[in-house]
Amino acid sequence: MKPAFRRSALLPALALLIALGTSPAYADRCDDLAGQLKSQIDGLGVGKTAANVIYLSHPKAKQITLGCASRNLSNQLFAKTDGRKPTTAFLDLVASAAAIIFTLPKDDMRRGATRCVKRMGIIYGSDVSTRYRRLDMRCARTKTEASITISRSRDQ
Template identity: 65%
Template sequence: MTSPRRCLTASLCVAAAAMLASPPALADRCDDLAAQLKSQIDGLNIGKTAANVIYLSHPATTQLILGCSNRKFTNELIAGTDTRKPNPEFYDLVARASAIIFTIPIADTLRGATRCMKRMGLLRGDDVQTRFRRLNMHCTRTKTSSAIAVSRGIDE
């Protein structure tokens, strides 16, 4: 017959081993999301992964980054281009990727991204932040390039 103290110690050891055996699946979820983006968007390639960020590449952009969840937001998509006024392929890529990441219809993400990028100008400046369909959109541009960051807060 075993003593109660020995059973308690054994059950604690089993519980601790079970917790250590299953690491958190945050990185796997982000990798799965990147693989899903690659399978559904033509021409998209997956690059390096570093510090909760997956670098992607596509012919319509010069910079494409998928940020994984952290304390401030669930996921984030950052896309940049070398032109001051992006072409329709850029908008299409941002809309498709945002729709997959945030599970929102493509028409809504296209409308939000277009609205954010078109608001930049003489009156509002070259740094615009908007919200559309619970998405935070931050658009910036310089004399030669423009970029958009789409994210959703943790509490939404």
């Protein structure tokens, strides 16, 4: 009597395990976001992924990366360009990428990035941190290059 009971309980459990074990593989949300950036921004290429960072490439930027969600941040966009003063084409690229990543209007992202870049100078220095539309924006420059980092805290 016992072997029949074990067999009847084992078969449904095995069927349930097989059904749940063969679920389709879902891509990481960050990889989906990188693919969405590539499809919506002309000239953007997706490179390697290392330590929750996806390296992107674009002719208007020296370096551009997409930081994936971590304990403290939901997402992060980092872009670097040659020259102390970023061009409008570079700011348009940053605004387009940030609009897709953070689901905000492109005009608002352009305004926030431009505001951050314009604050760099004699009064505020070469490293400026601002808040715009619940995003943390940090602009920095050296003698040869400028960078902007846009991120959103996990608690917002």
